[in-house]
Amino acid sequence: MFEAQAGAGAVLRLIRDAHATTRAQLTLTTGLSRSTLAERVHSLLTLGLVNEVSGPSTGGRPPATLEFNPTAGVVLAAAVSPTFCRVVVSDLGARPVAERSYEGPMMGPGVLQTYLRATLEHAQVPAQRVWAVGIGVDAEHEPLLREDLPVLGDAPVLVDRRVNLRALAEQWTRRQAVDHLLYVSVGTSIDCGIVADGRVHHGARGTAGELGHIGVPGHADVPCACGNTGCLEAVVGGRALVERLQAAGREVATPEGVVALVHAGDPEAVRAVREAGRAVGEVLAACVNFYNPGAIVLGGELAAASEPLLAGLRGTAFTRSLPMATRDLIVTATRLGEAAETTGAAVMAIEHVLAEASVNRLVHRRDNGH
Ligand SMILES: [Zn+2]
The missing domain is CATH 3.30.420.40 (ATPase, nucleotide binding domain)
Structure with a gap:
């Protein structure tokens, strides 16, 4: 390979896209040595991002496959219109786990933050489990929201226009x-x-x-x-x-x-x-x-x-x-109907936290005991 050695993030990408799902395929695709690949896979298993599933026991022992585990964490996704707000707790596969809708003017200080926390409480998900927050908003409200961005622990908060999230x-x-x-x-x-x-x-x-x-x-x-x-x-x-x-x-x-x-x-x-x-x-x-x-x-x-x-x-x-x-x-x-915007917001958050560099940082932090 011409580029730098594939990190855990690149290995996760291959598994998520189902381009390579056995250790043999991953070794071949990444060009990593078997021992380095084993390290990468071990990191992903430890983070819970990947499960190793053994093949059916009958006939010829097929190799174990590696599967992305979307339940390793959650993201919060919100779609904000001038009079309505939908908040969804989603797994890392963009599947909704819980959902709440709120009516009323959205852009007062801290309102969105209140809604995010209320939805988590409703879903009985502790705030520490949230990996990122994605928010969809109208173009004219975007500057207002950016002034008063909700805070949820260390989770990164991403904002985009609702039409982009529908796309x-x-x-x-x-x-x-x-x-x-x-x-x-x-x-x-x-x-x-x-x-x-x-x-x-x-x-x-x-x-x-x-x-x-x-x-x-x-x-x-x-x-x-x-x-x-x-x-x-x-x-x-x-x-x-x-x-x-x-x-x-x-x-x-x-x-x-x-x-x-x-x-x-x-x-x-x-x-x-x-x-x-x-x-x-x-x-x-x-x-x-x-x-x-x-x-x-x-x-x-x-x-x-x-x-x-x-x-x-x-x-x-x-x-x-x-x-x-x-x-x-x-x-x-x-x-897709009305759920499109929160699905897009969830995808935006997921692609941010599961980007190669983000996953490599997670692995690095874990390896260094943080
Ligand atoms: Zn015009």
Whole structure:
């Protein structure tokens, strides 16, 4: 191997991804000597991150396999909206162990901290067992939260935008098949979360994914809240659809109302949503050519009207993209529901604490008796 010797973190990664699960496979893959590999495995066994499972006793004694043990610790995951907060205690495999929801304004000093502790108490999990905390928040509330970050012992606290965590959750559920994914939220606002190689892509200033403010040709007369004109969100976002349908005489006030009209078979609403899908698809076609994602997942209030939205989107996104870029491209509506944000927050926390360097540090601390 050209790089430095594989540490315990790298060995854990191979076991977690099921790329190598016996000592023989791990020796071969890492290039470590058998004795060094045995040391790495011993450290992981001691930390409880790995279990050794002997093969079935009948016939030929197959070698014992090493399995990741997601119950070695827990992470706390929270999704914070202006009026609602969901907190989940999750194992290291992003499976929820306990969950609580809280209503009311979230951003007062220490409120989130209170909710985190209350959820732990409810789950009867001592705070020392929490390896990390992941929090999803709206872009506009992020600075507020960062001023008043909850503290839970030594556990690192990670914060990201909710749309990014939804993208991360979508990729996590497809992690055997898809490394690069776009999550597109179509509702009152149009946002996008980008996952590249299994990680959220934030950009230089954290504004990557502002799909809603990409200009749509032919709409220079439509003003957008951002100060520009002809933005995708201003042309076909939830508010624009509501106004269009109101002008056509429909009684509708919200994107959810638009979805209800679509489900009732209102032809004007179906047409409006399909056209919105087409416009989103035109912008996404450029993204597909530029970024070559393996999957595009649609969410947001209007995704509940997924049939006409997806039809419009597929129509343009596929015809206007390079065939090579769309050969295996998955375009689908989300099926994750409300749990997506806390799942993404849990994944963010888990990937932080189980990153190679973090695991190597854990092993080092344990070896040195801390
Ligand atoms: Zn705009």
